Amino acid sequence: MLNEIDLSRVDLNLLVLFKVVLEERHVGQAAERLSLSPSAVSHGLGRLRRLLNDPLFLRTPKGVVPTERAMDLAAPIADILTRTRSVIATAEPFDAATSTRRFTIGAPDGVSAVFLSPLLSALHVSAPGVDISVRQILPPRAVRTTDSVWEPVLPDIEARAMDIAVVPADNAVPARFVARALYEEDFVIAMRAGHPFSKNPTLDAYCQEQHLVVSLTGDAYGFVDDFLAEQGRTRRAALTVPNFMFALGVISETDLIAALPRSFLAMYSRYFGLVGVEPPLPLIRSRICAITSKAALMDAGVAWLFDLLERTARPSATG
Structure with a gap:
């Protein structure tokens, strides 16, 4: 864990140098991109190696390759630089017309x-x-x-x-x-155009269909199943997918039906050949x-x- 003395040794420019060398895998090309001399980049890498107690980059005939430690540091250092840029940007007056945030x-x-x-x-x-x-x-x-x-x-x-x-x-x-x-x-029941359920959207028919459920975790049981259980009914969740856009493509090419947000379906139904009907049971609003x-x-x-x-x-x- 860094203490105040360690932090005082850290030059933010060294982290920028690390990121560019990692991206270029070549000291000379990194120097050109940073408008520095190759010797200045090599000197900066030397400071980083001493600070982080690792070689970080190993020389090869074609440039440099990162060590395992350097690869482990890549994401945290990129995050530090992103957050630093954000902090600096918030300190500047904001003009939407000219901002590049x-x-x-x-x-x-x-x-x-x-x-x-x-x-x-x-x-x-x-x-x-x-x-x-x-x-x-x-x-x-x-x-x-x-x-x-x-x-x-x-x-x-x-x-x-x-x-x-x-x-x-x-x-x-x-x-x-x-x-x-x-x-x-709120939600509607979505399906491909011409699906038999669109002509007979009853609760009995709903329970007999095969369902697609949108679930990040793959858990197929949700609020619909709570309501069905109260009625002594069940449904078959034949497939779960992790997001709504995925669901559009799947139900357009299968006989699966799915509860999808009304506004979302209204925007994309024509691209996928889908229709929506009012649900025969209470859904979330x-x-x-x-x-x-x-x-x-x-x-x-x-x-x-x-x-x-x-x-x-x-x-x-x-x-």
């Missing part, structure tokens, strides 16, 4: 697929240099209710692993967070909310993106 939004793909198109259109007009990373998140367990199921994303927001989460959230978030409702979402922390909103860039999401993701904006 990258923001991270976490969401289930059934949600991000709905808000991304209008968001990207707005960015193209007002912030052409801003980039977005979307982080796929799904509940860590089978969804039976939206109550508290998304709480695990809150620590990631506080740690700035993501700037904003867009998730179903029907309960109030803790006081240190801010949530804004974007749109209401929830508010889709953008959530971030009050601390993050002190960053003018995050506050701007939060406002933009609220404007563009409303039903009137998504159609």
Whole structure:
């Protein structure tokens, strides 16, 4: 564990040098990219080797190869540099028109697929240099209710692993967070066009069909099964897949049926030849909310993106 004396020896430029040498696998090419002399790069590598107590890069006739220790350090060092750039960027005045920042939004793909198109259109007009990373998140367990199921994303927001989460959230978030409702979402039963169930969407027929369930963990039991159990009924979950986009392709080519978000299906059904019918049983309805922390909103860039999401993701904006 580094103490204050060790930290005082660390030059952030050495971490940048490490990253570039790792990418180039050649001291001369790394030097050219960094606008340094090869000897300056070699000197920096020497300091890094002493600091980290490892050779880090071994010379070969064609350049250098990283040691096992260097490969282990690659991801943590890249993360340090990314976070450092983020900290520095937040200290600068934010101008959407000229900004080249990258923001991270976490969401289930059934949600991000709905808000991304209008968001990207707005960015193209007002912030052409801003980039977005979307982080796929799904509940860590089978969804039976939206109550508290998304709480695990809150620590990631506080740690700035993501700037904003867009998730179903029907309960109030803790006081240190801010949530804004974007749109209401519910589920329909989706299937390929011409599927027999579309002509006879009864509960009896529903229980007789083979089902696809979206589950990150592969757990096929969810809120639908709770309701069926209360009625003394069951269904067969013939397949689980880890995300909603995967589900679209599978049900378009099989006789499987699936409960999918209504807004999501409305946007993509025509591309996959799918139809949706009203469910013959109660399914989850929830508010889709953008959530971030009050601390993050002190960053003018995050506050701007939060406002933009609220404007563009409303039903009137998504159609």
